[in-house]
Amino acid sequence: MPTQALKKTAPAQDESAQEKIQQLRELFADATDVGKAALENVIRELTSQVSEPPPPIESAGRVGARLGKRSELTIIVPLVPGGAKRLRTFLGLLGGNLSPGATKVGTLHDMRFVFFDNDTRLLFATSFDGDWDTYIDDFIALIPDYLDLMDSAWEGWPGIRNPGAKDYLVKHQITAEGWFVANPELTLAEIERLKRLGKAADEFLDKVA
Amino acid sequence: MQTQAQKEAAPEDSPVVQQKIKRLRELYADAPELGKLALEKGLPNLKRELAAATGTQKAGRIGARQGKVSELTGIIPFAKGGAKRLRGLLQALEGNFRGGDAVGTLHDMRFVFLDNDTKLLFATAYDGEWDAYIDDFVTKIPDAMDLLFCNIEGWPGIHSPSVKDFIANHQVAAEAWYVANPNLTVAETRRLEKIVKAADEFLDQVA
Numbered sequence: 001m002p003t004q005a006l007k008k009t010a011p012a013q014d015e016s017a018q019e020k021i022q023q024l025r026e027l028f029a030d031a032t033d034v035g036k037a038a039l040e041n042v043i044r045e046l047t048s049q050v051s052e053p054p055p056p057i058e059s060a061g062r063v064g065a066r067l068g069k070r071s072e073l074t075i076i077v078p079l080v081p082g083g084a085k086r087l088r089t090f091l092g093l094l095g096g097n098l099s100p101g102a103t104k105v106g107t108l109h110d111m112r113f114v115f116f117d118n119d120t121r122l123l124f125a126t127s128f129d130g131d132w133d134t135y136i137d138d139f140i141a142l143i144p145d146y147l148d149l150m151d152s153a154w155e156g157w158p159g160i161r162n163p164g165a166k167d168y169l170v171k172h173q174i175t176a177e178g179w180f181v182a183n184p185e186l187t188l189a190e191i192e193r194l195k196r197l198g199k200a201a202d203e204f205l206d207k208v209a
Numbered sequence: 210m211q212t213q214a215q216k217e218a219a220p221e222d223s224p225v226v227q228q229k230i231k232r233l234r235e236l237y238a239d240a241p242e243l244g245k246l247a248l249e250k251g252l253p254n255l256k257r258e259l260a261a262a263t264g265t266q267k268a269g270r271i272g273a274r275q276g277k278v279s280e281l282t283g284i285i286p287f288a289k290g291g292a293k294r295l296r297g298l299l300q301a302l303e304g305n306f307r308g309g310d311a312v313g314t315l316h317d318m319r320f321v322f323l324d325n326d327t328k329l330l331f332a333t334a335y336d337g338e339w340d341a342y343i344d345d346f347v348t349k350i351p352d353a354m355d356l357l358f359c360n361i362e363g364w365p366g367i368h369s370p371s372v373k374d375f376i377a378n379h380q381v382a383a384e385a386w387y388v389a390n391p392n393l394t395v396a397e398t399r400r401l402e403k404i405v406k407a408a409d410e411f412l413d414q415v416a
Contacts, residue, residue: 035359056303096265145251152244178320
């Protein structure tokens with residue numbers, strides 16, 4: 001039975017937390033011993049998280065998960081024959097650094113290209129500010145040719161100027177079921193402001209010291 | 210003198226860049242039409258980009274790093290029943306993790322179910338070196354790690370001496386990795402937030 005103290009503070013919340021914990025115990029009944037032991041070890045923390053949960057993930061718009069102001073895009077595409085070689089060499093010539101093009105997209109936090117399944121598939125994963133449609137529009141408006149250069153290795157890519165481009169991206173995007181961001185409220189614009197103010201504050205303190 | 214001349218020439222017209230452009234044209238000779246077209250149209254920008262390429266670095270044992278921020282990407286088959294358990298756990302947590310803050314070097318982390326729930330994609334962005342980062346997970350949230358990853362095939366347990374080999378073996382290094390603020394660690398971001406907050410309060414008081 002839940003303790004008297006817990007019942008007094010938030011009976012409804014506590015009951016639903018206990019219910020969720022019970023569900024987790026049932027869910028992990030056929031897990032490995034390592035998993036079952038881990039569940040018992042964190043049950044106290046989990047009870048607190050499920051009774052006072054941190055903000056839940058939401059939708060980034062058409063597809064993808066968002067936490068606070070930060071969204072995720074995870075796309076997995078099959079590569080055309082020869083596509084992996086072209087894309088890898090292209091990325092290699094850039095030294096794996098996409099900064100000059102990518103910095104133009106003012107909402108893009110991070111971006112990775114990962115080849116897998118013997119170079120037959122590509123994972124393209126980014127973290128960005130705000131809504132999916134706006135973000136993709138930025139890519140289309142700001143760096144269309146870079147996109148076509150890289151995406152021409154993708155099986156079936158219609159071209160960024162094709163009206164079907166967004167549908168293609170949606171079709172190959174897989175929404176994350178878990179998404180954590182250390183600073184979910186900090187957009188890139190806000191980070192720039194922090195950097196500027198932080199620098200100014202440091203200089204001010206140096207002067208008055 | 211030749212070196213002098215090279216120094217004075219715009220970096221995007223340097224022999225190294227010219228050579229790279231030549232290789233790209235050869236490489237894209239058998240690309241779809243729109244790829245070839247994009248190469249020619251993007252050439253002026255591309256030259257600048259090729260000239261500026263500083264290169265990603267390694268995050269240590271495996272993975273790419275840009276400045277102070279590294280990437281970890283793992284694609285791992287689920288254990289039997291693992292996808293169902295992990296999805297149930299993530300749903301109970303509403304997809305977010307308070308434990309992530311405890312790691313201290315973790316920028317972002319995603320869990321994505323692939324190929325009809327047969328594989329897990331786990332991808333993070335973090336500060337610094339691979340070994341130190343994995344150690345943070347081991348010392349700070351060992352039970353959460355076991356709870357999440359007991360659902361993948363062959364997970365040896367976070368306290369097993371072979372856990373680092375297991376992770377490294379399932380990790381796939383990114384071939385390109387971009388970070389908007391490569392020198393901003395999670396700790397530095399927190400420091401900036403504090404300073405700006407203090408400055409705001411100070412200005413409010415003197416105003």
